[in-house]
Amino acid sequence: MPRVVPAVIRALDILELFLDQPRLSAREIAERLGLPRTTVHELLVTLVARSYLISVPGQPVQFRLGMPLFQLGAAFAGQLDLVREAQDVAQDVAAACDEAVHVAVLSGADVIYLVKVDSTHPVRMVSAVGRRLPAHCTAVGKMLLSSLDPSDLDALLPPGGLSAMTPDSITDPDRFRAELDRIRAEGVAVDDGESDSAVRCVGAPVRDHTGKTVAAMSVSAPIIRWTPTAHAEWTRLVCEGAVALSTRLGYRAPR
Structure with a gap:
């Protein structure tokens, strides 16, 4: 070796x-x-x-x-079409909902935010490009984990329990697996105050030309603006945005 x-x-x-x-x-x-x-x-x-x-x-x-x-970071970003395309699509989604929009990728058991477009509201989510968070506590992370093969998922979920960021974080592995089953069935993931008690997020998958889920997009908003009507609208917008970004990456949905 x-x-x-x-x-x-x-x-x-x-x-x-x-x-x-x-x-x-x-x-x-x-x-x-x-x-x-x-x-x-x-x-x-x-x-x-x-x-x-x-x-x-x-x-x-x-x-x-x-x-x-x-310079190294710029060279990396220049080779990564995902960042360029995601920035454009995220700006469109953010303009439609006026809430924070993120695009993130999986890194081990964490997510890393590649793109963020802020809300114009004075009260908004605090986050940053490059930030790393436990995947199981975020909407984008749940979406990405739900796309993994069972063996890859098993390697990332400690049998003793998951760490918590808030009292609402899911720490029981069995309960978390059930959450991933729901996400696979519904096609969207929700962070219900699991990474920040004052924030709610909804996420959708971003796929490449092979159909593989390579990233996830989310809309995030403070709980004070998270109404059932807004949640439904933001779910629609983030799903449409994720499809638009996937299309830019060469994905074609099955007929």
């Missing part, structure tokens, strides 16, 4: 800390990763030398991400 390089792993661990914090000091990095300061110092010197990290002006002991990481 090829051997992983510990120094590279540690350097990547450092960079991934900046996914949640825009600025970090060498001391904070060492504490969070449990590494000796001398090791962190050597890694930081190397990352700064290649401009993957840069010192914050006026605060030389503070670091932030550098331009090469943006």
Whole structure:
């Protein structure tokens, strides 16, 4: 088996800390990763030398991400048609409902948001592109998990129970499997305050040219605007949006 390089792993661990914090000091990095300061110092010197990290002006002991990481991200996004197409469709759906619209993909047992279009309401959902959440607590995540083969799903669901983000999160594996059965039958998934007690979401599947579910789209709104009439309308809009995005990706629904 090829051997992983510990120094590279540690350097990547450092960079991934900046996914949640825009600025970090060498001391904070060492504490969070449990590494000796001398090791962190050597890694930081190397990352700064290649401009993957840069010192914050006026605060030389503070670091932030550098331009090469943006360039790598842009190159990745440029190759991923899903992001470009999803942004256009999500904007159309958001314009129709004036609520937050997300497109997300599955990453292990989590979802990662690739696209977000905000509502114009002063009270709205707080989220961001690149955010990672437990899939079983979200509408997009439930939709994506419902599309997995049984063996792949089994590998992601711990037998001891699922973690909770709110009191309404589904933590019992059997109950969650029943929820996925319902989603497969109905074609839509709902987050009923399971990731944020003040927010409700409805999600639909996005398929590629092979018919595989590669992403999910959702409409999210604060509970104060989540009425039965609005829920029905947003379900229609997110389903239509997901179909529109799937069509752009080459999907053709069976006749």
